[in-house]
Amino acid sequence: MPNYGDPKYWDKRYSENEGSMFDWLEDYQSLKPLLSSLIPSKSSRILILGCGNAPLSEDLYDDGYQNVVNIDISSVVIKQMRERNSEKRPGMVYEVMDCTEMGAFGDDTFDVAIDKSTVDALLCGDNAYLMVAKMTREIQRVIKPDGGVYIAISYGKPESRAIHFERPHLSFVNKQFILYPADCTSEEQKEEKSHYIYVCRKQPGAQAVAAENWDRVVEQLKQEAEAAAAEYDGDSSGDEEKVGKSNKQKKGIHLRSYSQ
């Protein structure tokens, strides 16, 4: 399986697909009813994490949300998206940035952060759980405490994802939604085609909670990674297939593979 957390993988992929656009999991039309209710003000400052070449932020912009900042770890895709949008959508911002280290952004400066399958990508990379914890810590830091919201759209079911939004360094009030095509005729089809939306609303005092608990979270995740590496004969890569197997052995959970 490719290392979806590795910028080189994405640079190569975006170079090879120059000129094409692709929305992972869901597009704006299917997300619009929920996004409209979660983002009532069109002037909201929105951060798109791991934007890729998805039409999502262009669609948001064209629908009136024109205060959008897009980041991605791939310099290739950011260059492509800047070129594509500089004239048509002059207010749109694109920056090369790692979502686990967003020091260029101040605390409490975004109303909304949207992550569409970027958490899934990080979970298929090295040190997966720690990287996701770093990302959520940074997201919590940059969104506003009075109603700032982090929206993660993922193929991962709550059994495998909710834990990442409930770590002790986070002070979110969480809600979950499921999206599946209206024409699903059986529970099996629903199960196969569902995507999950995790809505995390930042609480006042979150920064203090992060400062107090961060070291403990890092220590715990390092220990878990070491234990998982030992379980897999010294291979320390944290891809979800292995994490999934590990969870399956421990908890009987089935994880869908990351095959798109």
Ligand SMILES: C[S@@+](CC[C@H](N)C(=O)[O-])C[C@H]1O[C@@H](n2cnc3c(N)ncnc32)[C@H](O)[C@@H]1O
């Ligand atoms: C599965 S794609 C999703 C792309 C887009 N969000 C969508 O919905 O179509 C994951 C994206 O995350 C980006 N990415 C991976 N690791 C990242 C990181 N640490 N920081 C920022 N972006 C990252 C990749 O370059 C890729 O564009």
